[in-house]
Amino acid sequence: MKLEPYKLQSLNEDQLQRHQQKFESVAAEIKNVDGLLQQLIDFQIAIPSWALGTGGTRFGRFSGGGEPRSLEEKIEDVGLLHALNGSSGAISLHIPWDIPQNAASIKALAAQHGLRFDAMNSNTFQDQAGQAHSYKFGSMQHTDKAVRKQAIDHNIEVIKYGIELGSESLTVWLSDGSSFPGQLNFRKAFERTLGCLQEVYAALPDNWKLFVEYKAFEPNFYSMTVGDWGQSLNYANKLGPKAYTLVDLGHHLPNANIEQIVALLLMDGKLGGFHFNDSKYGDDDLTVGSINPYQLFLIFNELIEGMNARGMNHASDLGWMIDASHNIKDPLEDLLQSVEAIKIAYAQALLVDTQELEKARESNDVVRAQEILQEAYRTDVRPLVAEARLRAGAALQPLQVYRSLNVRENLIKERGLKTVATGL
Ligand code: PSV
Ligand code: MN
Numbered sequence: 063m064k065l066e067p068y069k070l071q072s073l074n075e076d077q078l079q080r081h082q083q084k085f086e087s088v089a090a091e092i093k094n095v096d097g098l099l100q101q102l103i104d105f106q107i108a109i110p111s112w113a114l115g116t117g118g119t120r121f122g123r124f125s126g127g128g129e130p131r132s133l134e135e136k137i138e139d140v141g142l143l144h145a146l147n148g149s150s151g152a153i154s155l156h157i158p159w160d161i162p163q164n165a166a167s168i169k170a171l172a173a174q175h176g177l178r179f180d181a182m183n184s185n186t187f188q189d190q191a192g193q194a195h196s197y198k199f200g201s202m203q204h205t206d207k208a209v210r211k212q213a214i215d216h217n218i219e220v221i222k223y224g225i226e227l228g229s230e231s232l233t234v235w236l237s238d239g240s241s242f243p244g245q246l247n248f249r250k251a252f253e254r255t256l257g258c259l260q261e262v263y264a265a266l267p268d269n270w271k272l273f274v275e276y277k278a279f280e281p282n283f284y285s286m287t288v289g290d291w292g293q294s295l296n297y298a299n300k301l302g303p304k305a306y307t308l309v310d311l312g313h314h315l316p317n318a319n320i321e322q323i324v325a326l327l328l329m330d331g332k333l334g335g336f337h338f339n340d341s342k343y344g345d346d347d348l349t350v351g352s353i354n355p356y357q358l359f360l361i362f363n364e365l366i367e368g369m370n371a372r373g374m375n376h377a378s379d380l381g382w383m384i385d386a387s388h389n390i391k392d393p394l395e396d397l398l399q400s401v402e403a404i405k406i407a408y409a410q411a412l413l414v415d416t417q418e419l420e421k422a423r424e425s426n427d428v429v430r431a432q433e434i435l436q437e438a439y440r441t442d443v444r445p446l447v448a449e450a451r452l453r454a455g456a457a458l459q460p461l462q463v464y465r466s467l468n469v470r471e472n473l474i475k476e477r478g479l480k481t482v483a484t485g486l
């Protein structure tokens with residue numbers, strides 16, 4: 063389904079007057095509002111190809127209607143999101159869930175929608191049909207060299223697909239670990255994994271980055287071989303300058319101080335990418351900002367502080383991606399909510415008076431420091447985010463437009479009611 067620009071324009075016009083009133087009242091309080099809006103316009107968040115269908119829990123899967131049946135249809139869905147919010151200008155593929163059969167035409171289709179290819183994701187956490195060896199006891203940590211070689215070869219194949227599509231990074235998330243005490247020699251598991259990652263690293267083109275994603279638990283519940291940011295950083299340091307740590311918000315033990323992790327990784331120049339989602343218990347993969355928006359704001363505050371300190375470009379020097387799963391919501395509506403939540407947190411963090419905050423910190427004025435952060439957090443920045451969308455030619459109210467154009471109903475007509483997108 064394609065969004066007709068004239069329909070978008072007329073829906074925007076209906077809301078314009080109300081929007082302008084709200085925008086002007088927030089903008090009056092901000093020093094360089096055009097600069098801030100440009101930062102919001104530039105900030106793009108990649109959509110993972112596996113988030114476009116309804117995911118399952120381990121108890122069941124209730125697939126929604128009109129889900130994309132092919133990679134082409136997934137690209138069309140991301141194109142639609144991008145047309146609505148102007149902020150989803152990239153797609154991230156998981157191989158082998160979304161193998162580009164004809165990379166040139168896939169790349170051309172993506173370009174038609176204004177999309178580029180973000181990080182490529184390999185998959186050695188599932189056995190695929192026809193695969194010679196099983197990953198039941200791990201992939202890169204495996205005791206059998208043949209299994210390790212299969213995992214290395216798969217990652218190198220993923221890099222090759224990525225090169226054809228114009229991607230410039232590979233995310234490796236390993237489910238490797240152990241479920242019972244005694245099962246694994248931790249040191250050997252680390253060394254074997256490092257050996258495999260070194261071979262993958264050696265196959266990276268010069269302009270590529272390797273993201274080592276960590277996760278505290280699941281599917282292994284006693285130990286994970288890349289279980290936390292310390293381990294990930296250790297691998298990344300040993301691998302070399304093209305290797306970085308990737309933070310997925312749902313991959314920590316409860317109450318972890320993610321904003322501090324982010325600050326320290328940035329300090330070392332080793333933060334590479336980000337997977338946004340929200341969680342209450344574990345790797346819940348819930349809509350960004352649905353549980354703990356203040357934490358998201360605090361994380362963005364550290365991201366901005368750390369990136370500015372290193373002279374980094376907010377939009378392009380880190381990989382930004384949503385990693386979520388939708389069991390009961392329309393996935394496209396959910397993704398619109400997630401992108402909006404990210405933009406809101408980013409805008410709020412851009413409003414923090416950093417000089418005043420530093421002053422308060424240096425003089426140990428704890429109360430003032432908290433006030434400065436909360437002043438920014440409690441600003442209603444939604445009109446700023448909407449204005450950035452308007453200036454980017456997108457919708458003032460993406461979700462409202464999505465519903466008023468009956469997008470899901472149209473997709474069901476086009477694709478059928480019982481379609482199941484590839485993914486988890
Ligand atoms: C694992 O939980 C993860 O966060 C990794 O990023 C995977 O690639 C993704 O989810 C999809 O399963
Ligand atoms: Mn992830």
Ligand code: MN
Binds near residue numbers: 310313
């Ligand atoms: Mn996850």
